[in-house]
Amino acid sequence: MVSNRFAGMLLLVTAALGADPSYFRDVRPIIQRQCQGCHQPNIKSSNLDLTSYEGFQAGGQHGPGATTLLGYITGEIRPRMPLGQPPLPVDQIQLIREWIAAGAKDDTPAEAREDLAVDKPIVYTQPPVINALAFSADGKKLAVSGNREILIHSLEGAEPLRRLPGLSDRILSLVFSKDGSTLVAAGGTASRFGEVQIWDVASGKLKRSLTLTGDTVFGASLSPDASKVAVGCTDNSVRIVDASSGKELFKIGNHENWVLGTIFGVDGKRIVSVGRDRAAKLTDATSGAFLENVNLLRGELAAIARHPSKDVVVIGGEDRVPYIYMMDRAQNMKIADDSTLIRKLERQDGSIAALSWSADGAHIAVGGASPEVTIYDAETGKRTAACKGHQAGIYAVAFSPDGQTLATGGFDGEVRLYRVATGELAKEFIPVPITGGENLRSRR
Ligand code: HEC
Incomplete structure (x- = not known):
């Protein structure tokens, strides 16, 4: 809940400043929450991996294309994404639209890049806490x-x-x-x-x-x-x-x-x-x-x-x-x-x-x-x-x-x-x- 409210506040701030939406701050969290389950290295639906910017850029079966992605989330291209789930809220679609209109740039900070990659090798320097x-x-x-x-x-x-x-x-x-x-x-x-x-x-x-x-x-x-x-x-x-x-x-x-x-x-x-x-x-x-x-x-x-x-x-x-x-x-x-x-x-x-x-x-x-x-x-x-x-x-x-x-x-x-x-x-x-x-x- 807190994180949603936080994201909402960021949206307002972004709008107020007239700044372009950010991939790292705005778009990526939406994709993580709504899309990665079916578009990840383990399950590459339609050959599309959305866990990284590179994956987004490479695109899927229908080739690269930010407009294709936009088409799928607006429902102009069927089946609408996220598949089988309620459509994204209009403010999230708008944000992705604006990000794409501004050039769909990757602004992931270098230090965060490695941390975020889900397909990087998993290395331990000490035993991890066992939760299950x-x-x-x-x-x-x-x-x-x-x-x-x-x-x-x-x-x-x-x-x-x-x-x-x-x-x-x-x-x-x-x-x-x-x-x-x-x-x-x-x-x-x-x-x-x-x-x-x-x-x-x-x-x-x-x-x-x-x-x-x-x-x-x-x-x-x-x-x-x-x-x-x-x-x-x-x-x-x-x-x-x-x-x-x-x-x-x-x-x-x-x-x-x-x-x-x-x-x-x-x-x-x-x-x-x-x-x-x-x-x-x-x-x-x-x-x-x-x-x-x-x-x-x-x-x-x-x-x-x-x-x-x-x-x-x-x-x-x-x-x-x-x-x-x-x-x-x-x-x-x-x-x-x-x-x-x-x-x-x-x-x-x-x-x-x-x-x-x-x-x-x-x-x-x-x-x-x-x-x-x-x-x-x-x-x-x-x-x-x-x-x-x-x-x-x-x-x-x-x-x-x-x-x-x-x-x-x-x-x-x-x-x-x-x-x-x-x-x-x-x-x-x-x-x-x-x-x-x-x-x-x-x-x-
Ligand atoms: C429940 C699984 C599921 C979820 C969640 C999901 N997708 Fe998909 N996605 C699919 C499947 C399956 C296809 C292939 C659909 C088809 O062509 O029949 C697909 C196809 C696509 C394509 C077309 C790729 C290509 O080039 O062929 C795009 C773009 C896409 N999804 C984006 C998204 C986005 C963005 C989200 C999150 C907002 C999302 N998907 C969430 C399962 C999912």
Whole structure:
């Protein structure tokens, strides 16, 4: 929201000064938000890559031409762009028109040029913060978030088996479909765009990239039949998108602050979302209609996970306590009613950022500001293991499908694999190739 208002102000200022619209300041943000999903190195619709000025200049199937581009966004040339989405607002079209009329110049500052390129090689001089982890359906591979890419590892660590670069600076969620064919990643580039990426696991190809909102998106979940993806947004909405067409199905606006976590119910027809407004809200995922508040409001909520076969969720956040709730309540909610609460787990040493429920239903793992990850018996609520070894806060925890291994990651940039039964550390590795800092500097 802030960024939109900011862009609006810039427009006014630009108009007032009578200055030409700038590619870097005015045009590029519109293209990033509205066009790059389908016009990027991974998905070059009509052979057009709009992630760089050079790509814009080169043009697509119909050859170069700023007027062609203008024709597509005004609808003079069909199909109108952005394809399948509402037309650009008139002020944005006007701005692009004026930029083209003034010569369609590239005014990207030299120092920003390299930073902006999405197809430049991704180089690490230190381990990146790990925000998301997911095991493949067969349990043999682990997807790990990197900078502007996803790394696919065998559980042996060492070199990544595959690197999947995309548009988003940050990937904050990773989910495999149950059949293992699809990997969903979500994240974005702060105050520019959010993105849902849908990857074909077998080929390592990006099937879809959907850019949405003007900011990073959080807490992605996949419906059990893999037909829908839900994400939480900084405009306080939950968006549900169709996984095969990439179309946005619903924008749900029940929350009063950022939404940080989502999870579908067992039958995929309902969804629970949590966020900074402290609420866990139950919504009909087939109509977008609000159903009810699940919890009693306490602290801000950052994470949610569901029992593998019951409509029971565990939520956690600021107040450090994981709460296990039924999604349904027997009677209508009364003020300060907490009748859906099944159990609280132990209070953690820091706020909670990540939760996972094992596929056999037996265990819940909790990670957050404390470097220690704890594992609980989901039935009794008793702590069964404490996983030590991380140096800093945890952002991601994931059980292997057989429930034997817990993968964890966070601020220290190392992936750790623990034995669930004992909490014993089985393996630790840095998921990215690190280039020596000195080396890099001298090569420049
Ligand atoms: C949902 C995917 C999608 C989005 C978003 C999208 N495009 Fe496209 N674009 C396409 C497809 C597919 C084609 C080929 C259309 C056809 O010819 O049938 C295309 C074709 C084009 C072409 C013609 C290129 C050529 O030379 O053949 C231009 C120009 C274009 N898009 C510009 C844009 C701009 C500008 C935006 C953002 C405002 C945008 N597109 C957003 C999918 C998309």
